[in-house]
Amino acid sequence: MATQDKQTWFITGCSSGFGEQFVRQLRALGDNVVATGRNADTKLAHLKDTGATILDLDVTAPQAELNEKFQQAIDIYGGVDVLVNNAGYLQCGAVEELTKEEMERTLDVNFHGPINLTRAALPHFRSKGSQGKGLLIYMSSQSGFxxxxxxSAYCASKFALEGAVESLAKELAWLAPGIKPLLIQPGVFSTEVMNNINHVPHRVEFWRPLNDAARVRGAGNYRNEPGNAVDMIAKVIQIAKGIGIAEGKEIPLRVPFGSYCVGFLREKLREIRQTLDDWEEIARSADYPERQAPMPTFPG
Incomplete structure (x- = not known):
């Protein structure tokens, strides 16, 4: 449903990039914004003149602390309408070189953080009417598919997020259809992300060419990104409000952005279709002929 009414947004990772754009554009529209980030007093100081409420928040904090921060936002504005899970961490390196701790750090920020904040938001959203009401936005990536x-670390975290949110979407459609999840899948956009890649040190000489190429690619993309972050966030806001480009449209679970992302998505679809064409008969031949598992069905 289209709405231009004032909304209240809770946004993570607001120090720069997409998060900062959400804050500035939403405040320009007159919406209430709770802008969060680590070391907020310094890293979010440049947003104070927007009138947004600034809260210090590390998305890897324990669940109780995330619950408390979300409740603080509710207490300030009387409720929250939209949660934007934007905070991210980009680790780069070959699988053999990455440590378990580096993989866990990436998963903690990119997967557990958004899911834990979802747990903080859902009780509030479910309380808003008989079927609940609220929007859960997840800033995913082309690396989610x-x-x-x-x-591998970044892709694993985004693949995990996509799977969890797809399951969540089906759970909510069954019992709380007024609460909507939305996965945004950007390609390479004009943010600081390419300047903030965490590259592994050269631990295994065999992988040095790959790591060197990753560094060159990241440096080459920085300040040369094909995607316009300002324009993309403006469109995401329109989708969230059901206005502009989203007017009268049924919004899907996933919306890709950028030609870079669309190209990778089409390539992945081509690969999947080719695999099905080549292997479907063999795949089906592994079934017991006399058995047929029922497809899952849910009320509603």
Whole structure:
């Protein structure tokens, strides 16, 4: 449903990039914004003149602390309408070189953080009417469906997020259809992310060419990104409000952004279709002929 009424947004990772754009554009529209980030007093100081409420928040904090921060936002504005899970961490390196701790750090920020904040938000959203009401936005990536060399940690975290949110969407459609999840899948956009890649040190000489190439690629993309972050966030806000480009449209679970992302998505779809064409008969031949598992069905 289209709405231009004032909304209250809770946004993570607001120090720069997409998060900062959400804050500035939403405040320009007159919406209430709770802008969060680590070391907020310094890293979010440049947003104070927007009139947004600034809260210090590390998305890897324990669940109780995330619950408390979300409740603080509710207490300030009387409620929250939209949660934007934007905070991210980009670790780059070959699988053999990455440590378990580095993989866990990436998963803690990119997967557990958004899911834990979802747990903080859902009780509030469910309380808003008989079927609940609220929007859960997840800033995913083309890396949520397309694996790349050197990107295993980041891709793993985004693949995990996509799977969890797809399941969540089906749970909510069954029992709380007024609460909507939305996965945004950007390609390479004009943010600081390419300047903030955490590259592994050269631990295994065999992988040095790959790591060197990853560094060159990141440096080459920085300040040369094909995607316009300002324009993209403006469109995401329109989708969230059901206005502009989203007027009269049924919004899907996933919305890709950028030609870079669309190209990878089409390539992945081509690969999947080719695999099905080549292997479907063999795949089906592994069934017991006399058995047929029922497809899951849910009321509603």
């Amino acid at each position: 397309y694996g790349e060399p050197g990107g």
